[in-house]
Amino acid sequence: MEQRLAAVLAADMAGYSRLMEADEAGTIARLRTHRIELIDPAIAKNKGRIIKTTGDGMLVEFQSVTDAVKCAVEVQQRMRRRNSDVPQERRIEFRIGINLGDIIFEEDDIFGDGVNIAARIEQLADVGGICVTAAVATQIADRLDVLIEDLGEKTLKNISRPVHLFRIGLEGSALPASAEEAGAKRPVAKPSIVVLPFNNMSGDPDQEFFADGLTEDIITELSRRHELFVISRNSSFVYKNQPANVREVAEKLGAQYLVEGSVRKSGERVRVTVQLIDAINDAHIWADKFDRKLDDIFAIQDEVTAAIAATLPGRVEAAQRDHLARTKPANMAAYECALAAKVLHHRATVADNKQAQSLIERAVALDPNYAHAHAWRACILGQAWVHGWCEDKDAVWAEIIAELERALALDDNDADVHRILAAVHVNNNALTTARYHQERALALNPNYDLVVVQQGELLTWLGRPEEGIDWIRKAMRLNPHHPERFWSHLGKAHFAARQYGEAIEAFMHLTAMDHVQHAFVAACYGWLGDAIAASAHADKVKALAPDFGIESFLATLHYAQETDVEHLREGLVKAGAGSPAATDVAAQ
Incomplete structure (x- = not known):
């Protein structure tokens, strides 16, 4: 046996018997999904260790009280958001109790007074709420930004002495917000x-x-x-x-x-x-x-x-854009600010990006809990980061990550949040993490054209361009009014698949090409042996980007396979975009 001081979290599912009676298979499946997607990752992230599980509850040990409370708050807040569209009678909700005390550890189980108190106070917690002992409340008072309500001393079953309890306040809980806080939040007026x-x-x-x-x-x-x-x-x-x-x-x-x-x-x-x-x-x-x-x-x-x-x-968004263009309201709500910011973002110029940043910041200020706005602020800042439209790239990157973490904490069921997270991680060459968020986005909304086309883009980077082509074409079928850049994604996928004629045909759908797209077309003609066409596009590259260098260009791409990098390098050399000697110099 081992005895040590530890924080114990006891969680129990409210109304378990009623839910099981109504829909046993469905309840088990939904509970398992919550465990896999939310609860277990939250425990792992906060350095917790699951000691024991029952059909409707669990005991978890944390070495830090702060970690235990942070985990509990995250679980309860995100469960509330997950339940927002679920009928009351089908909701899976938990009570959580946390205690700090001496715990006896024996054969992967825990015992002692500290465990018993955690289990008892969990029963006194509100449904969807958190109840903690005085020892826990004292430790987190100056460490965590949470509301703590004194419940006084309570007599617990089979515990000889009264125990002083506190309630942790959560957004939307029974704890009333101040008038100032209530006035600071404005609802999102979605169409x-x-x-x-x-x-x-x-x-x-x-x-x-x-x-x-x-x-x-x-x-x-x-x-x-x-x-x-x-x-x-x-x-x-x-x-x-x-x-x-x-x-x-x-x-x-x-x-x-x-x-x-x-x-x-x-x-x-x-x-x-x-x-x-x-x-x-x-x-x-x-x-x-x-x-x-x-x-x-x-x-x-x-x-x-x-x-x-x-x-x-897309048709609704277009109608909303037309309405905004006609009315030009002086005091737009959060949704309208976010919508206007998206429009500017898609224009992809320095001036429009700067204005988009201003509008999306206003959306966040109008509604700090609008996950979609936080995600799009990250996307708009990401555009500035990718194109170098910012003075301090490290500071902007930190802001991007902070915004995405905020968006994810507010709503991890928003496909756009995971889509943008995947895109940011691709740009940072973290393809494994990008793949997780991309698959999550796809699971949340398999018919969202921006998610579907990004799946094709990611598969191309991962060295599976034939599959990528299928996904990009699916996105085009899903949305016949798709953005023009889908053709660029398709052209790059065909090039990676060594289908040069199809790649050129895709790029030719663009009304105008930037130096990156001209580089891919030049490489296509290079591999096809058409020196005149290859040279023409190589000249366009140099005209649009006078400082273009093969190695510096390749460093901006995200191929997982070195063979794909070499394939593009050889195509550019064949096209006359750079000689082998110049390539070596650029790499030094």
Whole structure:
């Protein structure tokens, strides 16, 4: 046996028996997901060690009280965000108790009064809350920026003496915020959208399930986009098989945009039509139709859902941009600031980037808990970092990392947060970490064109360009209105796959090429043996970037395989962008 002072965290799932009775398999699966994605990583990050688990709880040992409380706060705050869209009766919530005391360790288990007190005070914690002893509260009072509420002395079961307890205040908990704090936070005014049940125009009752399933899938996929507020299925299906006035529906449901559509079967084909309506102005923004052969109804449902879910957010954002351009409000809300900042970011100039930084900083100031704004501030600063539009690159990099950590802590279920984290880690050549965040983004929103195209980009860097091409083309299919830069990603992937003709064809879709794109086209012609075309593009490189050097250029890229680096180097040398001798000098 070993005895030492340690902090013990006891956690228990509230309403475990009720949830198991209602949905045993689903409850176990959701609890396992929370463990894998949130709880276990939070424990590991804060240097904790899981001693014992039960079906609905666990005991964890920490050598530091501060680490124990930080872990508990992170788990409870992030669980609240995860539960924000979950019906009350299906929520998985925990009570947590933390005590500091002498613990007996024996055969990978812990015993003693310190453990018993932790288990007892956990039962007194609020659902979703944290209860700690005086020993814990005293240690963290000057170390952590948390609210601590005195609960007084409590008598605990099978503990002879009263124990002085405290509650750790969490955002949105029963602890009231000061008037000053409450006034400092403004809600994010996201555009709201309702998807009405699609009409079955086939005259075939068997197609009713397809129309309803399509509607539900679109609602689910749009809900993954954290920049939209999507009205729930229960609210929208009230209007099933009822004539609906657009403005009345929008007013009753509080929606700015409305999606409606129909399904019509004809022989062995099915046609799905869909339209997006600005409900306030009663104006059509976008419409499309999808004709498919009726081989696999479920495959069609998935394909059409993916296309609509990928296109709609972009059409909504375009409508919002048009509205901003017309109104130019003097005091934009956080969402509007973030949207305007994105538009400027995509223009990719020094002046626009500077203005975008100002707008995104305003969005963060208006709502400090707006994860999307923190993520995009990192993205906009990252653009300045990549292009060298900042005086102190180390300081800007530190800001980028801090913003992403803040965004992740606020909402680790935002695909954009993980997408931008992946992009930043690619630029830092941390491809393993980038791959984790990219896969997380893809799992959170598999039909988000920016996430899908980035998957293709990352696979190209990892030496798997053929797979990368498939992902980039999928992104183009998902969003026919995709940004022009998708062609550049496709060209680079084809080049890495040694498909030079296809690479050149992709780059030719660009209305204008920068020196990087001209360099890839020059390398393509170099490998094809077309000296005249290669030389022409090499001259363009030198005109756009007079200080261009092969080795310094290659150092800005992120290939994991040295063979891919050598492949591009040889192509540039063949194109006359640099000689072997010049390359050696540049490398010294």
